[in-house]
Every structure is written in C-alpha cells, then in structure tokens.
Amino acid sequence: MGETLRIEEAPLTGDDIALLRRCSRGKTLALIACLFIFLLLVSMTLLVAVLAVSEWRSLRGADGVMLLLVVVGAGVGVAFFGRRLLRVPRAWRSVARALKGRAPKQIVSGHLTGFGPGERPGITYVFGDQRVDVALPFWNEVTSDTRSGARPADAVALTDLPVRLHVLPLLPDAPGLLLRVDYPMSGQAWTSLEEISDADRESVRREERGVRKFFLLAALAPLAVSLFVPPVILLAAVLALMGLVLGMRSPRLKRARHKQGVRGVVEEVVTYRLRTPNSLTVSLAHNYRVGGVMYRVDHLGPAALPGQRVEFEYVDAGALGQRELSFRIEDQPAMTL
Template sequence: MSDILRIEHVPLTAADMALLRRCSRGKTLAAIAGLVMFLLLVATVLVIALLAWSEWRSLGGGDGVMVLLVGIGAGVGAIFFGRRLLRLPRAWGSVGRALKGRAPKQIVSGHLTGFGPGQRPGLSYVFGGQRVDVAVPFWNEVTSDTRSGARPVGAVALTDLPVRLHVLPLQPDAPGLLLGVDYPMSGQAVTSLEAISDADRDQVRGEELAVRKFFLWSALAMLAVSLFVPPLILLAALLALMGWVLGMRSPRLKRARYKHGVRGVVEEVVTYRLHMPNSPTVSLAHNYRVGGVMYRIDHLGPVATPGQRVEFEYVDAGPLGQRGLFFRIEDQPAMTL
C-alpha cells in the first residue's frame, strides 16, 4: 500500500467558512479578558517592585520570600498573557483572509493506518510512515494559537482505508485547522432539517423537570437526615439550588426554530475530559464524526464505537451553541442527554 500523501489546494466552501465563523465567535471578548488579566498582573508586579524598593529594610526573611514568590508568579503570568496577546494580530489576520476567500485549504489524501491524540492539543492522523497533526474546531484556540487548547483523553477511528483530510493552514509553524474528513462511507450519511414541534419542546421540558425533581427529592432526603446530622443542611440547600438551576428552561431551545437530524456510521470518536470550575467534578465530552462532520453529543450510557450506526437530533441556537435532543445507537434504546 502506498504511503505517498497527495495534497491539493482548493478554495474554501460555504460550509467551511460557516464552521470557521463559529470557531471565531467571541474572539473580541477573549482578547479583552486576556488584556485585563495582563494589565492586572503587570500592575501587581509594579506594586510589588515598588514595595520591595521602599520597604526592603522592614521586610523580614519570611515576608521577603513571600513577596518575591508572589512577584515571580505574577511576572510569569504576565509573560504568558503577553505572548498570547502578541499572537492575536497574526492569528486574526489569518482567519480574516480565509473568510474573505484569500486562503485556500489543503486536501490531504492517503491510506489511513493510525489515529489518536496528537503530541500537542489536537489529533494525529498516520499514513504509513507519515504523520499529519491537526487542530480541532472548538477544542483548539483558532483565533490565537492552534497549538494551544484541550488534548483529548481518547481518540479512535476506522483505519486501513483511504481518507481525505480538509485542512486550513492558519500559521506556518502550527497545525492546520481540521475542517472535515472524507471517509468511504461519509456519503451514505443522511441529514435532515425540520421545524421543532411542540412534542420536541415537551420532551425536553419533561427531561428538565425530571432532573429538577431528582435534585429536589435528594435535597428533601438530606434535609431529613440533617435533623440528626445538622451540617448536612448545607448539602440540602446546595442540592435544591442545583435542581432549580438545572431544571430551568433551556435558552437554546427557546431561540432555536429548527432541529437537525443525522443518521449514519460513526467514523471517529474523540473524547475530552471537562473539569467543572471550582469543583472536583469531571465529565466526559464525546465527539462523533458522522458523514465527515464532527458533532459533540453529551449523553449518558455506553459510547458508540467506530463502525456502529447512530442516529441523533440537535438544535443550533447560534451563539448559545448546540443542544442534543436524543442519541441512539442502532438496535439500542435512546439515551438520556
């Protein structure tokens, strides 16, 4: 089997540009947040330097070491955010040229022999003795540096078959952005677009209320136990608050008017680990490539494997993101989302 890679340069399609626009949403807010953090850290370094200069005689051994460590930490943070800010103009320029049709994408064709997480955040496709590292939309930082982002904890795919990678090079020294992958069975996937029905809204609302009831009943149980173990009343209050928040109506479903349906063979499964802020809780985010397109579907139950047929529906609420309606593996019941 030939290991030679064939590379073609072709213009971006409308679907490619739509994906790139979605990846670059919120770049201004992210830049402002980075600038604020940089200025705060620089101000911290300056204040510590001024304090050390004016009060250096009164600083004892322990206090002096603490001030020095805080200053070093703030300085390292300022350098980190400063380097990120310096990369923004170049990255934004690359994205802007691509959206104006001035930057072609590469179609890399070959016989896929291996697949997995990349050495950097992203994915790695192996064609015999050659490796192609790519950045993943929404998981790598497209508008700053595609070498940064989240690294998957697991990645499996169908191999030993011909594939075509659609890659958009954004920076010469960084992995290109993976826009799509053509597998031999990609053309067999079926997609649909339908208006959201009242039954869909009722189904989602029922799931939200079921979650609320679960947490409220758990809160009542903790409240009863707190009669004997008083500190558990705090846990009861937390469970009640979580039930109220998680049981609220989904803003995504409020804004969405249409639902998307997808049915086909799973070509890739990429899993990321998500850490909840200020919490030890960890969850897994499953991404399935079906029909050459990657979809993120958060669900409970078993994970589909490459080669299995799946069917799912989701709504797209623009800036609010996507929300799954249901997910089902062939010959298995629908899973809870």
C-alpha cells in the first residue's frame, strides 16, 4: 500500500536563512577559480588549434596524435566547467531570493519507511513506494547544481516513524536542499550557548601539543635512518612539518567567544569518506542529526548509532568553520577529537 505524502509551503525561518547563508559562504572564490580554469582551458584549446593549423605540414604522426589528445582533453574540461558556469546565474538568483525570504520552502510529511544514500550525491527518504531525493547542506553544491557534490559512504536513520522534511527547492530539475527534519523526539533535544572558558582553551591546546609531539617523535625514526639512506631525511622533514602545522593554535578557537552544546537522541547518521589530496589516507566525517538539525562532528572511535543519546560541544568561528571541543555517547567515555 502506497504512503500518501502531504506537501505544504511555508516561509523560511531565521534558522533556515542562517543555514543557507553558511552554505553559501566562500562560494564566490570557488566560482572565480572555476572561471579561471575555464578560461585557461579555452586559451589552451585555441592556442593548440592555431599551432596545429599553422604547422600542420611539419607535424609528424606522433606529434599530431599528441596535439589531438591535448585538444580533446582540454575540450572535455571546457565542456565540464562551461556547463557548471551556465547553471550558476540561475542558482545564485534562487539562493539570493531565499536569503531575502522571498522563496518558500516545502514541508513534506509522511511515514518514513526507508533511508539511505541517493543514486546521486545526497540522501533519499523512502515513504512506502515513494522516494524523496534531497541535497545536504555543505556536502552538495548549493550555489551551482545540487546534483553535484559528495556521495555518502553510509547513511542510517530511525525509521517507521512520522517525519517532516523541510526542503528548499532551488532549481526545478534538481533535488531540493534539506534544511531540517522533524522527528517525534526532535523537540526533546537540548542546546546551550556559553562563553568559552580557559579550561576549554587549555584542553584544546593540550590536544594540539599532543599531536605535535606525536609527529615530531615519528620524525625521529626516518631521521635516524637518513644517516645511512640520506633521501629518507625528506620523510623526516615532512613529518616534522606536519607536526608543526597541526600543532599550531586553532584559529577557530582564537576567534570564537562562545561554545554551543547539543544533547539528544541521534535521529540520522550520514558518513562521508574524505581522501587526503595526493595521499591514500582516508578519514571518516560523521554527520549526526539531533533535534532535527544536522551537525558534522569529527572524532575518533566508533560512530554513534540512531537511537543513541549523544552530547557534544563545538565553537563556530564563522568563515573559519566549526571546531569540536568534546563528543560523548551516553554511557561511554568521551572520545578524542
């Protein structure tokens, strides 16, 4: 038997607009970088084409094949970045209207029977035989195309419950942006706002010093080996540099004045795999929905599960992003961040 969904429109709240503003932060620089790469590829394509036409008589077979491959590769890049740039003006207009409170959101209500990663970047809510695909803030491209972004490695949630999805449609042919989700227990979550204490700063500084000490000690082994194999000293230098950088004082904590606390039942867990550039290292980014709101919490140890109660604190330093101070699953010791 199919589940009947109820869809109604409602104005954006102050929290919705604040979330959308945070999602849009820094996108201008990304657009400039995209435009620069597009123009660079166009210039490269034109330059290679002109050279090929003017020097075609002197080209050998291998040179011609190489030029053809360069033109094809640059052309593919031009098409990719050009398509993204063409969608930006319409997406930005939609975001601008929403930031001014002129675009309504949709509230989709139904009995949730399934939840998981979507076929495209984003997640899917299942209501009987009906599916609702949505884009997640910070993980999908909000100011260009919500169909682009990162795809979750795993997504689980409490199901067999009535829920209300707050979705902001940005483009007619793309998934809407998920602002919040109301579960039956969402109203029981607890939040707080307090000034950051000296103890909080000292705790974070102690962790930073621990990270620095770990990498500096790790650098001693390749440093000793470099006495016999000189090139290995480069590895020691890299480890020492990582220790100095990662052990620096957190700019987020310097800038922030207040910390925010959250405590409640985990309603959803969405996990992403993040790969470090030029490295095989993979880390997990856990996103927990508590009280209807999604929070990204980076921590070591196992992830919390839907239905468990968690408690964590973080600071929001504006453009510098969020920095977790503590994370704890109920009846378990606090985890290292």
